[in-house]
Amino acid sequence: MFDMNRYRYEYFYDMATVIEGVLPETLCDELASRAQVVIDEKGVDLVRHSGLGTDAVSDLGGDYHHHIFKGDDVRRCLPELYAVYHALVPLVSLVTHTDTVVSPYPLSDVNIKAYPPGGGTLGLHYDTNGITVLLFLTSNSEAPLRMQIERTHPSKNMPWIEHKKIYARKGALLVMQGRKVLHDSEPTVSEQKLSVVCNYYERHDTYRHEDFDNFVYYGAKPKWLSESSGQE
Ligand SMILES: [Fe+2]
16 A cells, blocks of 8 residues: 555655655666766766855765766766656655645756765755755665754753664655755765655755855855955
């Protein structure tokens, strides 16, 4: 039975939920091997920068090391995933209780992040889009998504942080409140990890930082920081 109440509960109170078996494993394998051909042919960019993030782009300045399929790369190389991205809107809307819409930003609407073995990672950050959905194409025993969930309770004097790790499982869909919870991807050791990143928004709020895509995709320093330090 599809337990919508459980997914909604986890999304609202644990900041993320995982729906297993959205894509069959055999399809994930096929998509992953086609993505690998593109990477081997150097058909997509390698994102590799460190310490560039700022509050201006909701980032704490960590390491970034992964191949990136931008929106047009996904449409060109793995168009099925663009179809999946659109087809998931009603499901995401039901889980999140929102008027979910696809992203108006074609560079970042649906991406693949391919973390290579030996240090593939993503720095600690908040997402800028309202609703974050990851579709995992690999199963991994390392390199989990790490979340820092802020907790409070009247019985405690101070708020505290609950740390949670979510390991990728082939074909599973993670739906997360990425604007509200700090998260990163623990560095890989010997495995490759492939995540399809589906960025959704709410119809009334499609805000995105002006500098964000240049930072994420090209490692360009956010504008206000460049101006204050006199660098381009
Ligand atoms: Fe994120």
